[in-house]
Amino acid sequence: MSFTINSHKETNRVRVIKIKHEDLDRLVFPFKKHTITSLEYKPFTRFTLAKSLDEVFENKLSKTLIKTLKDRNTGTIIIEPEISNKKFDKEFLIKLSTGFAYLVGNPNFDSMTGKYYARFYVKHQDASDSYLRKAYTNLDLHTDGTYVKEKTDWLIMTKMEEQNVRGGESVILHLDDWEHLDELSKDPVGKENFLWGSPKSKNTEYKVEHPVFKKDKDGKPIISYIDQFPEPKSMKQGLFLQKLSDALEESKKKISFPLPVGSTIFSNNYFWLHGRKAFNEHSGLSRELLRIRGTFFN
Ligand SMILES: [Fe+2]
Known part of the structure; x- marks a missing residue:
């Protein structure tokens, strides 16, 4: 009935929350109440969903997320749910990430997809116009929301799926x-x-x-x-x-790690930078990520 929270093996600045299979099971019923379409079309349902997520953890998850994200000494949380069972599918992961987001604030409208979140693939071949989808080059350290008017206090990146992946580790750096x-x-x-x-x-x-x-x-x-x-x-x-x-x-203080499928990086966007290493070449390479960016509740 509770998540565990520990420091990342490389740094105290990153906290790792593990969510047990039994607790995920307790989310299946409240999550079923909402379809992805209703979450997309009716913003209030995302709050209901987030509340049901917090209730599974006796309302401690929201407090932990907000405190860790806002604390200059920490500011990044990796959330690792035990999703080995097939019932925790992509739809479940979208709902889980939506819940995390709405426990801390309001997501921004993502113009790339026209929704409150975006899902995108990195594949072997790419004809896009930004580094986001270029598999075989580094995605250099950066913050999000640099080119939009909205404030971007935080971001969520959830790995939805990966196939034939070697390399492509997540890279993050704390400004301090x-x-x-x-x-x-x-x-x-x-x-x-x-x-x-x-x-x-x-x-x-x-x-x-x-x-x-x-x-x-x-x-x-x-x-x-x-x-x-x-x-x-x-x-x-x-x-x-x-x-x-x-x-x-060239910084030696970057932290890099493979993000397991189903896991989320939740970061403060003002004093953490993020990026990704290049993937090893493979014609069947496929990786899907979900992102949500937004502002804190006042
Ligand atoms: Fe980014």
């Missing part, structure tokens, strides 16, 4: 562990406004302006950055971004 934080967050160019656009597949017509580094309410640096979308307007902006990209990718 990064060797170059002080140097680059104090660089005046990093505090200038940059212009951020996005490729067609993101379905975002407008561009936004914001700096790479800002400060949180306690005066600590926070970051909003991805390599592909800023449009530098001067030599100094271009060179700053190159330096930033190199300094992130």
Whole structure:
């Protein structure tokens, strides 16, 4: 009747929550009440679903998630449900991730899919216009929501399925562990406004302006950055971004790990960066991820 929570084997900053098979079983009935269509069309049903998830854990899951996500010393949770049984299918995983999201806040509308969440594949062949689906290159460290108007306080990434996968490990970095934080967050160019656009597949017509580094309410640096979308307007902006990209990718403080199918990474988007290593080439490679991004309840 309770989840376990422990530190990740590589760092105390990441907490690992394990959910037992018996507890997942207790979610089957309340989850059945909602179809995916009703969750998509009727936002209030997502709150009902999240409440039933919290009740299985005596309302402790919501408190643990919020506290860990907001704490600058932690900020990332990996949730590993014991889903070996076939009844915990993809539909179940969508509902579980929806529950996690609505225990902490409101998801943003995801323009890529026109829903509150997005599901997408990485496969052997790809004709898309962003690094998101390029299997054989690194997806470099970045934060989400750099090119949208909405605030992106947190993000959820759930692995739905994988076939013929080798490589493709998740990579994350806490800003305070990064060797170059002080140097680059104090660089005046990093505090200038940059212009951020996005490729067609993101379905975002407008561009936004914001700096790479800002400060949180306690005066600590926070970051909003991805390599592909800023449009530098001067030599100094271009060179700053190159330096930033190199300094992130060469960091020795990155943590990488294989994410098991069914598991979720739930991260604060202001002081954690995330990315993915390249996959090993395989013609039958297929991996599906679900993502939800949003803001905290007030
Ligand atoms: Fe991302």
